[in-house]
Structures are given as structure tokens and as C-alpha cells.
Amino acid sequence: xxxxxxxxxxxxxxxxxxxxxxxxxxxxxxxxxxxxxxxxxxxxxxxxxxxxxxxxxxxxxxxxxxxxxxxxxxxxxxxxxxxxxxxxxxxxxxxxxxxxxxxxxxxxxxxxxxxx
Amino acid sequence: xxxxxxxxxxxxxxxxxxxxxxxxxxxxxxxxxxxxxxxxxxxxxxxxxxxxxxxxxxxxxxxxxxxxxxxxxxxxxxxxxxxxxxxxxxxxxxxxxxxxxxxxxxxxxxxxx
Numbered sequence: 001x002x003x004x005x006x007x008x009x010x011x012x013x014x015x016x017x018x019x020x021x022x023x024x025x026x027x028x029x030x031x032x033x034x035x036x037x038x039x040x041x042x043x044x045x046x047x048x049x050x051x052x053x054x055x056x057x058x059x060x061x062x063x064x065x066x067x068x069x070x071x072x073x074x075x076x077x078x079x080x081x082x083x084x085x086x087x088x089x090x091x092x093x094x095x096x097x098x099x100x101x102x103x104x105x106x107x108x109x110x111x112x113x114x115x116x
Numbered sequence: 117x118x119x120x121x122x123x124x125x126x127x128x129x130x131x132x133x134x135x136x137x138x139x140x141x142x143x144x145x146x147x148x149x150x151x152x153x154x155x156x157x158x159x160x161x162x163x164x165x166x167x168x169x170x171x172x173x174x175x176x177x178x179x180x181x182x183x184x185x186x187x188x189x190x191x192x193x194x195x196x197x198x199x200x201x202x203x204x205x206x207x208x209x210x211x212x213x214x215x216x217x218x219x220x221x222x223x224x225x226x227x228x229x
Binding site for chain 2 (some may be wrong): 004031033035041042043044045048050055056091093095103104105106107108109110
């Protein structure tokens with residue numbers, strides 16, 4: 001499978017614990033995006049990387065959230081001191097950085113987080 | 117904020133064509149019209165995109181109005197597996213732009229056997 005891979009697919013954690021999600025983008029895709037989706041809503045943009053540089057962060061990304069993309073390959077999204085409101089599906093997506101018609105964004109299957 | 121307007125829900129019968137409308141009156145010259153769909157418990161799946169001309173692929177067709185202020189996603193023969201939320205998204209892929217997708221609420225398509 002050469003699509004976007006996310007791990008773990010499901011995570012249940014107690015409030016106050018830290019969690020980390022990993023995303024492996026499609027090989028050679030230099031753009032990587034993180035989104036969050038709650039039930040009944042469309043995905044919401046969180047942050048964007050081009051190669052290893054984090055170039056945009058949404059206001060939704062509070063201080064408890066941090067994302068990295070060392071070496072411009074896989075990415076991690078860490079949530080510290082989780083709250084019940086963090087329960088959501090976290091989606092990773094990737095694309096090439098070319099402009100115009102060719103840079104379709106492809107999504108992974110998502111990582112479900114439940115904070116109890 | 118999303119720059120498109122879609123009906124909240126639509127119904128279709130299996131094996132009949134489905135036309136999913138989208139209004140985007142504030143579209144700019146560098147905005148591409150993208151359609152994604154999301155099946156339950158899965159990530160969004162790319163369907164089709166276009167700029168000015170109508171587009172066809174194995175999944176669907178995209179009809180774009182001449183003034184580009186609206187478009188229609190056409191599923192030629194709906195199947196039960198096409199039941200999903202369909203998102204119409206304007207994406208600015210100009211130079212220097214992140215090209216991120218901004219999702220709205222989408223249209224929930226129900227397909228009846």
C-alpha cells in the first residue's frame with residue numbers, strides 16, 4: 001500500500017495524558033497537512049509542512065499541540081495534557097508542492113482519539 | 117471559512133444518475149474546484165477537480181458553469197457504495213500558497229436500493 005499511513009488508528013486515553021500520532025506520507029510528497037474532525041463536522045485544518053518546515057498553524061492548534069516533521073519525511077502530532085474536547089479523528093494528508101493542476105491532496109484513514 | 121455552498125443532503129436511487137450542486141460565487145481566477153467524498157469512518161477521498169473546462173474520470177464528471185460561479189458533480193450510476201458526504205472545495209494552488217483544503221459541511225448523499 002503506497003497511500004498515506006497513520007498510526008495508531010484508534011487511541012483511548014485518560015484525561016491529562018499525552019498522546020502522539022504518526023503519519024507517513026506518500027513517498028516523495030513534500031507537503032504534509034494535519035486536520036481534525038469531530039462528529040458531524042467537516043475536517044478542520046490544523047497545520048502544514050513543506051519538507052521539514054512548519055509553514056502554517058491554525059488558531060485551533062493550542063499550546064498543548066505540537067507537530068514535527070524531522071527530515072521532511074514522516075510527521076508526528078503530539079497532544080499534551082489531553083482534554084475531553086480533544087476527542088476527534090486526526091487526519092493526515094500529503095501532496096506534491098507543484099502548483100496548478102497536478103498536486104492532488106491524499107488523505108490517510110485517520111487516527112481516532114477518545115479521551116475519557 | 118469555506119467559500120462554497122452545498123445542500124445539506126440529497127437522496128438518489130441506485131443505478132440512477134446523481135447531480136450534486138455547488139455554488140461558489142466568490143471564486144477567484146486561481147481557485148481550482150475540488151470534490152472529495154468521505155465514507156463513514158474513513159478519511160476524505162479525492163474524486164475530481166477542474167479549473168474551467170468540464171472534466172471526466174473513472175469516478176465522476178465535473179460540470180463547471182461558464183462563469184465558474186457554480187459547478188455540478190455528476191455520478192453517472194449511483195451505487196450503494198457511493199453513499200457518503202461529498203465536499204466541494206475551492207483550492208488556491210497558486211505559487212507560494214499552501215494549497216490547503218478548507219472543508220465546509222458538505223452534502224450527505226443517501227442512495228436507496
